Amino acid sequence: VQVAESGGGSVEAGGSLRLSCAAFGYTYSIDCMGWFRQAPGKDREGVAQIGIHGSTKYADSVTGRFTISQDNAKNTLYLQMNRLKPEDTAMYYCAAAYARCKSTLLPTGDYVYWGQGTQVTVSS
Numbered sequence: 001v002q003v004a005e006s007g008g009g010s011v012e013a014g015g016s017l018r019l020s021c022a023a024f025g026y027t028y029s030i031d032c033m034g035w036f037r038q039a040p041g042k043d044r045e046g047v048a049q050i051g052i053h054g055s056t057k058y059a060d061s062v063t064g065r066f067t068i069s070q071d072n073a074k075n076t077l078y079l080q081m082n083r084l085k086p087e088d089t090a091m092y093y094c095a096a097a098y099a100r101c102k103s104t105l106l107p108t109g110d111y112v113y114w115g116q117g118t119q120v121t122v123s124s
Contacts, residue, residue, distance in 0.1 A: 001025040001113045003077075005094045008118030015084050019118060021077040021094030032101035034111060035068060035079045037090035037120075044093070044108055048079060051101035059105065062088075084122045091117040 007019040019035070034049035048058045048068035056068050067080040077094055095111035 001027055001030065001096055003094045003096055003113050003115040005092065005115040005118040008092060008120045010121040010123065011084055013084060013086055013122055013124050015122070016080070016082045017084065017120060018081070019079040019092055019094075019120075021079075021115060023075040023077070023096060027075055027096070029098055030096045030113075032097040032099055032106055032110075033068075033070060033077045034095050034097070034106060035077075036093045036095060036108065036111075037088075038093070038117075039090040042090075046105035046108070047092070049101050049105055050077070055101060057101065057103065057105055081120070084120075086122045086124045088120060089122050090120060092120050093117045 002024045005021050031052050035047040036044050038044040050056050050068045065083045069078045094115040096113040097111045099110040
């Protein structure tokens, strides 16, 4: 399985971006897909996840502003980011896990496949 992100860019605070993540290969056993981000000097943190049946979970910092969704027919994951803030600036990563999504965000160690990342920069 390979995953590849796209859609990053630079926006002003309050703006919106939509990230996409295309999955390739044998994806039938993948149960949980997630978005992570990592700012310079900080640990990678979970942003949102979605299970195979559509259940979602978000980090508190993005709840109400970000929406994760998936198009199973296209094997594509999305992250719609609205009302962006400068603190959302980071490299954003898509990841795939065989582990089942839980009521809490899965840790990075549960994810097996990772994309190369796409940069999101929000200016004030």
